[in-house]
Amino acid sequence: MPSEPRHVWVDGALADADARHLSAFDRGFQLGDGVFETLRARGGRSTELDQHLARLRASADGLGIALPPTAEDTITRGIDALLKAEGLATPDGDAAVRITVSRGPFLGRGLLVPPGAIDGATVVVQAWPVTSVPAELIERGLHVVTSAVRRDPSSPLGALKTTSRADHVYARIEAHKAGADDAVFLTIDGYVSEATTANVFCVRGTRLETPSLDCGILAGTTRDWLLGWAGRSGLEPIETRLLPGDLATADEAFLSSSVAGVLPVTRYDAHTIGDGKPGQWTKRARADREAFIRDGSGATTT
Numbered sequence: 243m244p245s246e247p248r249h250v251w252v253d254g255a256l257a258d259a260d261a262r263h264l265s266a267f268d269r270g271f272q273l274g275d276g277v278f279e280t281l282r283a284r285g286g287r288s289t290e291l292d293q294h295l296a297r298l299r300a301s302a303d304g305l306g307i308a309l310p311p312t313a314e315d316t317i318t319r320g321i322d323a324l325l326k327a328e329g330l331a332t333p334d335g336d337a338a339v340r341i342t343v344s345r346g347p348f349l350g351r352g353l354l355v356p357p358g359a360i361d362g363a364t365v366v367v368q369a370w371p372v373t374s375v376p377a378e379l380i381e382r383g384l385h386v387v388t389s390a391v392r393r394d395p396s397s398p399l400g401a402l403k404t405t406s407r408a409d410h411v412y413a414r415i416e417a418h419k420a421g422a423d424d425a426v427f428l429t430i431d432g433y434v435s436e437a438t439t440a441n442v443f444c445v446r447g448t449r450l451e452t453p454s455l456d457c458g459i460l461a462g463t464t465r466d467w468l469l470g471w472a473g474r475s476g477l478e479p480i481e482t483r484l485l486p487g488d489l490a491t492a493d494e495a496f497l498s499s500s501v502a503g504v505l506p507v508t509r510y511d512a513h514t515i516g517d518g519k520p521g522q523w524t525k526r527a528r529a530d531r532e533a534f535i536r537d538g539s540g541a542t543t544t
C-alpha cells in the first residue's frame with residue numbers, strides 16, 4: 243500500500259519501517275511512560291514546529307523525562323531526513339509527522355527508575371502521507387457524542403501530551419459504537435472539555451467560543467492559531483466554560499487539530515447544530531487554516 247511508511251527514524255538513525263526497533267522493556271511500551279507530538283508538514287516544511295517542540299519539552303519536563311539540550315535540533319534533522327526518505331519533502335508533499343519520546347528501556351520492574359538506570363530517552367519520528375478527509379464527511383459534518391470518560395481540570399497531567407491514551411482510545415470506541423465520528427469529554431463538573439484528538443469550537447453570532455485552559459484541555463497549536471485568526475477575521479475570540487447545552491445550541495461548531503485542521507461538527511448527541519450543515523465561518527476557518535499550512539500565509543479568505 244503506498245500510504246504505508248517505508249522508514250522510521252529511531253534514536254538518530256533511519257531504519258526500515260518493518261524492522262524491530264525498540265526494547266520490550268521500553269517504558270513507553272510497558273507503562274505509557276512517554277510523550278508525543280503530531281504535526282503537519284507541507285512541502286517538507288513543518289507547520290508550527292517551534293510550538294510543537296516547546297510543548298514536547300514541556301510534556302517531557304512534566305513527566306521528568308530528561309531530554310538533552312540539543313534534542314530540538316536532533317529531532318528537526320530527524321524529521322527532514324525522514325520526510326526525504328519517504329518522498330514527502332517534495333513541493334506537493336503533505337505529511338503527518340509524529341514525534342514520540344519515551345523514558346527509555348529499563349530492565350527492572352516498578353514505576354520508579356533508579357537514577358542512572360536508563361542511558362537516555364528513546365526518540366522516534368514517524369511520517370505518513372496525509373490522506374485528505376473524505377469530501378462527504380466535510381460536507382455533512384462530524385457527528386459527536388459525549389464520552390463517559392470525564393476530565394479532571396485540576397490534574398497536573400492534563401496539560402501534558404503523554405502517550406497514555408487509553409482514555410482517548412476508549413472514547414473513540416464509544417463514539418464508533420454509537421455510530422458517531424468522535425467523542426467529546428466533559429470535565430468532572432460538567433463543562434465541555436475537548437474531543438479525542440482535537441479542541442472544540444462554537445460560533446454564536448459573531449463570537450468564536452472555545453473551552454478555556456481550565457477545562458482540562460490540551461492547549462492546541464491549532465486552537466491558538468484560530469484564536470488569532472478570529473480576531474483578524476471579524477469574530478470575537480472567547481475562551482470560556484461551555485456547557486453541553488451551549489455546544490448543542492451553537493450556530494456552528496467545529497474541531498481543530500494539527501493534522502486534520504478544522505472539521506465541521508453538525509450533530510452533538512441527539513442535537514442538530516445550527517441548520518445541520520457546516521457553517522460559513524467553519525468553512526472559512528478550514529480554508530484559511532489549509533492555506534496557512536500550504537504556504538504559511540496568515541491571510542483570511544473574504
Ligand SMILES: Cc1ncc(COP(=O)(O)O)c(C=O)c1O
Nearest residue numbers: 439440441460462463464499500
Ligand atoms: C486531546 C487533544 N486535544 C487537542 C489536540 C489539538 O492539538 P493541536 O492543535 O496542537 O494538534 C490534540 C491533537 O492531537 C489532542 O490529542
